[in-house]
Amino acid sequence: MTTATLLFLPPDDSQPWRWWRIRDDALDGEGEGLPQVGADDRVVAVAPADAVTLHWASLPARSPAQAQAAARIVVSDATAEPSHDLHVAVGREREGERAIAVVAPARMAAWLTALAQRGVDPAAMVPAPLLLPEPEDGYVRGDLAGQAVVRGRTTGWADEPVLTELVTRGEVPRAIDRDTVRTAAIGALAEPMVDLRQGAFARRRRRTAIDWMLVRRLAVLVGLILLATLAIDVVRIMRYSFGADAIEQRAATIARQALPRGTGEGDATRMLGERLSALRGPGQGFTRTAAAVYAVVEAVPESEVTALQFEPNGSLRVSLSLAGEAQANIVKSRLAAAGFSVESSVFQQSAGRLTGDMTVRP
Structure with a gap:
């Protein structure tokens, strides 16, 4: 058993709402106000x-968006108001023509708001003249x-x-009876023939069931x-x-090239460090210690180094010849300031x- 309800929107607020109840393709009841609508009823x-202003035009078969754009061009030639300020709905093609319905967006919004306040979300909205039989x-x-309504073919x-x-140029419309x-x-x-619920006023579809196929596809995409x-x-x-690994291998190759022949196998980097320590000597090494001593002595006038002796413990014995005791004290204090x-x-x-002699240690 199929049930549907035709809910007639009043032309103005002074008139009541009216409804027809359709059950199994027959009128089952009618009345004023708002009917009781079941969960499965189609309103x-x-x-x-x-x-609503109706037009008919020949629009080639195309996508809904393209058909609506073409319909706006047709409407713009027949109205003084810019077509982009109007709500234009395009019907299905029949015998090469499509019905085009034009209504003010504010009027559409007001109707849908009034319906929503009454708990009704209509499945479709049709202009009243299109309910009459086409002559x-x-x-x-x-x-x-x-409401008295007149309809022609277009x-x-x-x-x-x-x-x-x-509109009829004096021709009297033929009255049809109530049952017709x-x-x-x-x-x-x-x-x-035309559903006004298109574009911005289209009905939002509610997803009543989980699309597990889509969920699995999304899970696979996330996994990938x-x-x-x-x-x-x-x-x-x-x-x-x-x-x-390549850098370590290269470093080991370079380190092995610096080792003397016959060193044997082993960690080339470690053996190179041991050789460098042996050449440099204990402590800070001979080179750094001697360089510090010569730098200090050169800076003191009438002072010179007469002999150097580097000990195995890292200390450097320096023999000096100076002009006097003052120069000896300056050399000693500056070496101490240098960290020795x-x-x-x-x-x-003499x-x-x-x-x-002075013995210098790190």
């Missing part, structure tokens, strides 16, 4: 005829829930004496992304590891010069 709202020629007139409007006479109107409305309800990320990290780590421990022997005066 189709009917827009007042005086609020083979001329015009027909019928009453839809208290026109439809709210019946007003002056307007109707202008209701039969035609029930037939139009199954597949509306994580696997690709892990693979990138593994490749980067391997590159770094291979690079470090200095021990002096007894200096002796031939106008002061001679003696």
